[in-house]
Amino acid sequence: MTGDPRAGPFSLHHRRYEDWFDRHRAAYLSELLAVRALLPWQGRGLEIGVGTGRFAAPLGVAYGIDPAAEMLGYARARGVHATRAIAEALPFADEVFDYALIVTTICFVEDPAAMLREAARVLRPGGVLVIGFIDRNSPLGQDYLAHQAENVFYREASFYSADEVSALLMDTGFHDPVWVQTLSTPLERTRDIEPVSAGAGQGAFITVRVRH
Template identity: 35%
Template sequence: MSYGEFDKYAERYDSWYEKNQVIFECESKAIKALGLRGKGLSIGVGTGMLDFSAPVNVGVDPSVNMLKRAKTRGIKPVRAIGEYLPFRNGSFDFVIMIATLCFLISPEKALRESRRIMRSRGELAICMIPKDSSWGKKYIEKGEAEHALYKYAHFYTINEAKDLLNEASFTITSVISTLGYSPCDKPRVEKPSENPEGKGFVCIKAVKSNELKDPV
């Protein structure tokens, strides 16, 4: 993967949400509904536009230009990738990944790293575009058409993401979702839902388990 593509995309990332305020509001509400508290880290923070809703204190990303924008939102920027986090054990109360899972080279390693840097009973939230949703299918098509970013993405179903969390020794506690309409429909403001069926933006919250499973 070329992280340089993400540097080029920084300005366009923010402008997309500025033009799609209703979608931004829906996703922001879903993130806030997770109820994350304490010192938080965002993996793949990007510009921090949505991550600020968590709220997040520190953000890691391989893109310098993305991190510059995240810094303007009060997020401490750290250039790194999710598979190798430059933090001590037990440094954070929660970790969040917003549209990051699909870009990870090794999601298994990133989840175990997340677990390592969390305090006891720390929480992890994965916010994703489900592979089998209408939104997921749209972005998969973009990737197949050689979109600058989505050509690198590997999308997951909700069950696949849950399996990854379970294997990394997390216990799922809740699921919050939004975007119950397709990309072809007129956007509308929605309240966060606990029913993820057919939703285009789904956040899975899990707690760090006491027992650590051995890597397969």
């Protein structure tokens, strides 16, 4: 399988990736709640860029793909049916999922528009797509940009603003967006789980739900 070279750091540093969720537990749980607020409660789901299953498993998303083989073992151990694949070429037939989830993956894929077209292809008519991402225009997004060269994971990342993600979604045929946000304080000062609020522009972690 030909994969995005941006997956390399996740293969090499999978333990470090896992440790992030334990070191920043309040931030992680805040993100999890923001995704939970918009994700369907029922149906057959797929996480594109499942990583170690930190979102798919607790949210009940049964299927996942990721190009980093070393990450898949964690996801499988958490009960996810995880397959090695890239977001731009999903190994599934048309119209087989009720919803799809993409968490932070958009900043790592080589072609986000192709990923969204693939998500649309595998979703049933009326299916739901939920995307969680770090807003480039937020203080955390700006901090990641300022220190991008120093971060083993974000060195090759392409960050997006909420407006840019919205445009990508509209261009690929998704509609009826609903936005929520969380993480309004700097990551190093986040000690408590933050409530989810509506909209975008205040929180660093943005979640949007659209329909196909």
